[in-house]
Amino acid sequence: MVKEISTDAIWELLKAIPDPEIPAVSIVDLGIVRNVEFDDDQFKITITPTYNGCPAFSFMKEEIIRRLELVGIANFKVSTSLAPPWTTDWMSDEVKSKLKEAGIAPPSSKVKCPQCDSNKAEVISEFGSTACKAMYKCLECLEPFHHFKQI
């Protein structure tokens, strides 16, 4: 079979899939899609989970399958890899600023309030509404906010 679609086109398709719990960023932005290659007449897409218990992961996999099928691509396989383990270091500066715009402090050892940029913030809870976020409160503007945990 002739490869009619480029792997770049697949990447573009995947870039349009938002994270179901943090829609401001895509699954490619977050580093969940590790690799796309064309081999043996098949697109091989490798994804990796952020957290073991992330309930959104199976949803993301289904969404990838749905989107590819929607544009008529059938010769693909989505597989999961665990190593190397996902890390927030894979996020680009651009992605970090997207998170900040969405009101989520990007992963950092020095947490800054995404509203007023103050570095005076305290932890409310190390566990937030999703596995990847912790709850903070800004001590200057007093707004509560989420911090994308650095792992």
Added chain:
Amino acid sequence: MTKELLYKYVLALGDDALIIGQRLSQWAYKGPFLEEDIALSNISLDMFGRANLFLEYAATLKGDGATADELAFKRNEREFCNHILCEQPNGNFADTMVRQFFLDAFNKLFLQKLIESKDEQLSAIAQKSIKETTYHLRHSSKWIIRLGDGTAESHAKVQSAINNLWMFTDELFESNKIDHEMVKQKIGVDCSLIKVEWDKIIDEVLSEATLSRPENSNMLSGGRAGIHTEHLGHLLSDMQYLQRAYPDAKW
């Protein structure tokens, strides 16, 4: 032969994660306050995720079309080989935190060693899980300190939890035939070697929390051989209800 032993080894690790995950999930909507309710549910999800990775791997090793769901929902208590500490009831919040603290400290040291496993899949699961466990341990340690060094009542409750659960801690460091063989093949972890460091973590936190460490007496074990306390059967009857009532029901 090795494959059969590896299957049993991985299954036990999956059972540990599954049973503590189920226990923690029983706190959902019953936490002492909203943030802690969310924290316990989050940790529970992490443990379910980990259980899924181990049990999926175990199912692959077992072959014959076995699945992780089948392993989780279609075995009876004598076939479960989790450490008996994992199945102990939630009790009050101090009971849950002490159980978690003992397990988090153990898991952190265990996973650090499992990363070096010659088995690639086990090493990958360990690399992934250690990040979460480090976080969990920080959370449970802080609670032990806050409760121990808190009010007279919180101190009494957390000390009582430590005294009651202490008898289940020795089992974590025991080795059976499967462990010995897996250690010999550089696949498994020699748990007797991490006991000293576990003691150190426990002693440091208990001392900061102004709590005391009990003497060893009436230490219980048997989980790895399928011999459990009375609590596991009740836990399974709840967790496995759907598959028992409607076999092979699909989501």
